[in-house]
Amino acid sequence: MSQRLDLYRNVHKGIRVMLADLVREAGRADFTDPAGLEQLRTHAREVFELLESHAHTEDRFMMPLLATHDSALAKEFAAAHGEQEALLPSLLAGLDLIDAAAPDAAERGHTFVLRFSRLAGDLLMHMADEELEINAALWKSMTDEELGQVERELVSSIPPDKMAKYLRYMLPAMNRFERVTFLGHLPPPVFEFVRALAGEVLTADENARLEQDLGAAVA
Numbered sequence: 001m002s003q004r005l006d007l008y009r010n011v012h013k014g015i016r017v018m019l020a021d022l023v024r025e026a027g028r029a030d031f032t033d034p035a036g037l038e039q040l041r042t043h044a045r046e047v048f049e050l051l052e053s054h055a056h057t058e059d060r061f062m063m064p065l066l067a068t069h070d071s072a073l074a075k076e077f078a079a080a081h082g083e084q085e086a087l088l089p090s091l092l093a094g095l096d097l098i099d100a101a102a103p104d105a106a107e108r109g110h111t112f113v114l115r116f117s118r119l120a121g122d123l124l125m126h127m128a129d130e131e132l133e134i135n136a137a138l139w140k141s142m143t144d145e146e147l148g149q150v151e152r153e154l155v156s157s158i159p160p161d162k163m164a165k166y167l168r169y170m171l172p173a174m175n176r177f178e179r180v181t182f183l184g185h186l187p188p189p190v191f192e193f194v195r196a197l198a199g200e201v202l203t204a205d206e207n208a209r210l211e212q213d214l215g216a217a218v219a
Helices: 009-028 034-069 071-096 105-141 144-156 160-173 176-184 188-201 204-218
Strands: none
Touching (some): 034 071, 071 105, 176 188, 176 204, 188 204
């Protein structure tokens, strides 16, 4: 049986890595060090921006699509999106309010670690549910050609600079087969951009294997 088109797989792989990286950095952070604290804030802002952007993109493209095929499931996931998005500003505000020179800096920092870890866990379960439940509903009702059209519209709605930020997480998170399939479907100008970006974020061995796989795909 051939693999159905999955609109969630690659971006969710990237988000899982993104969440894990921030959980790890926050857990190791010295909240009494002003420079380290500011570095963590910068990382958290980027992650939260991408999480919000991803949720808004799903709300714009995936939720209306799902509503036409399974309205109850669409309402369930839309509610979860709202709850998750509501937590992001307060988490970031809490991080911004930590004063590295204050006696309670380490304690407040650990509170952020715990709150963000809980959100990350919720998001991991949410994404798995999306891939299992929403995909099943869409695959039952739509062809891969129809899903492909949605994917093209969704991807074209994301500004290139923001897409580059996503891809810096997504490309290392994909396996070799997903990478060659992903790049193999890109038009030439976009392919050159993404291939160059892959050269920056993949290891030397991964890049060599990707080049080999791309060559075999066009042979």
